[in-house]
Amino acid sequence: MQKISIVLAIFFILGCTSNKKEEKFNIQSESSTSIDTTHVKNTSDHTTVTDEKREVKEIKDSVIEANGLIEPETAVKVSKDKEIVKETNAGDKEEKKEIKIEVIEQKKPDHTAWDQLTKKHVSPLGKVNYNAFKSDISKIDNYLAHLKNTPPTKDWTKNEKLAYWFNLYNAATIHLIANNYPVKSIKDINNGKPWDKKFIESGNNTYSLNQIENSIVRPNFNEPRLHVAFNCAAISCPKLMKGAFLPSKLNSQLNTLSKNWITDSTKNKISEKTIEISKIFEWYKVDFKKGIIPFINNFSTTKVDPNAEIKYLDYNWGLND
Numbered sequence: 568m569q570k571i572s573i574v575l576a577i578f579f580i581l582g583c584t585s586n587k588k589e590e591k592f593n594i595q596s597e598s599s600t601s602i603d604t605t606h607v608k609n610t611s612d613h614t615t616v617t618d619e620k621r622e623v624k625e626i627k628d629s630v631i632e633a634n635g636l637i638e639p640e641t642a643v644k645v646s647k648d649k650e651i652v653k654e655t656n657a658g659d660k661e662e663k664k665e666i667k668i669e670v671i672e673q674k675k676p677d678h679t680a681w682d683q684l685t686k687k688h689v690s691p692l693g694k695v696n697y698n699a700f701k702s703d704i705s706k707i708d709n710y711l712a713h714l715k716n717t718p719p720t721k722d723w724t725k726n727e728k729l730a731y732w733f734n735l736y737n738a739a740t741i742h743l744i745a746n747n748y749p750v751k752s753i754k755d756i757n758n759g760k761p762w763d764k765k766f767i768e769s770g771n772n773t774y775s776l777n778q779i780e781n782s783i784v785r786p787n788f789n790e791p792r793l794h795v796a797f798n799c800a801a802i803s804c805p806k807l808m809k810g811a812f813l814p815s816k817l818n819s820q821l822n823t824l825s826k827n828w829i830t831d832s833t834k835n836k837i838s839e840k841t842i843e844i845s846k847i848f849e850w851y852k853v854d855f856k857k858g859i860i861p862f863i864n865n866f867s868t869t870k871v872d873p874n875a876e877i878k879y880l881d882y883n884w885g886l887n888d
Contacts, residue, residue, distance in 0.1 A: 676717040680710040682811035693806025701745040718770030726814040733796040733812045736779050739767045752884045753800045791854045795824040802883040829866040837869050846882045
């Protein structure tokens with residue numbers, strides 16, 4: 568009887584142990600299944616995040632390309648409504664912004680209108696038809712407004728800046744005279760001081776003719792040929808060019824005007840030992856840093872002796888019409 572009790576006890580113990588092992592096995596299986604499910608879910612999330620990041624990169628790159636910008640490296644997440652959350656590299660700040668793609672163009676002036684007007688109303692001899700310019704005053708207004716809205720910036724070349732100021736000065740001078748025409752001289756305007764009248768707009772500034780010539784161009788460009796470019800509307804002034812100054816042609820335009828001015832016997836009388844020249848050389852002597860005679864010899868068909876006698880001609884302020 569005692570043996571039977573011992574055998575029954577052994578079977579009972581073995582049965583409990585088996586149940587515990589089975590229960591343990593079930594727990595492990597469920598745990599394994601849970602882990603596998605989690606792994607699948609994470610993989611799916613990773614795919615979604617990867618797609619979002621790719622979409623963000625494409626949008627971000629398009630913004631940078633459109634604006635010509637280079638941004639610091641940032642982590643970016645995009646929601647479905649195209650709002651982005653940018654996290655700084657330090658990860659301590661978040662900011663929501665809407666993506667806006669905007670192309671900003673740096674405008675430069677188009678001198679076509681002034682080119683056409685001067686070719687139409689200025690003769691080969693430099694005579695200016697102010698009556699015709701007066702009829703086209705609205706076109707000059709539009710051109711001057713265009714120049715106001717396209718002022719020079721630091722990234723412009725020297726020739727782009729000079730062409731701008733030369734054309735602005737001359738168009739403003741013609742506009743001033745045409746508005747007051749008929750007059751016998753530009754000095755009949757603004758009580759004999761037309762160059763001090765502030766009426767020329769460029770960007771947010773308003774200038775006089777004197778300011779453009781003597782405060783902007785002369786001190787900053789070291790260009791003695793500017794005196795054949797700025798036209799004072801007088802008979803003794805170098806001729807107003809038929810056409811607009813263009814950056815791509817500026818050097819040849821200034822050389823042609825300088826040669827025409829120096830070799831014009833009504834403006835300058837040149838010989839080897841004596842020269843009778845424009846008052847412009849006397850008034851602006853400081854601008855001819857290499858000397859007046861060397862400048863003249865660059866363009867004259869007669870070479871002037873370095874020690875030649877210099878005389879200055881009277882200046883005729885009669886209108887160049």
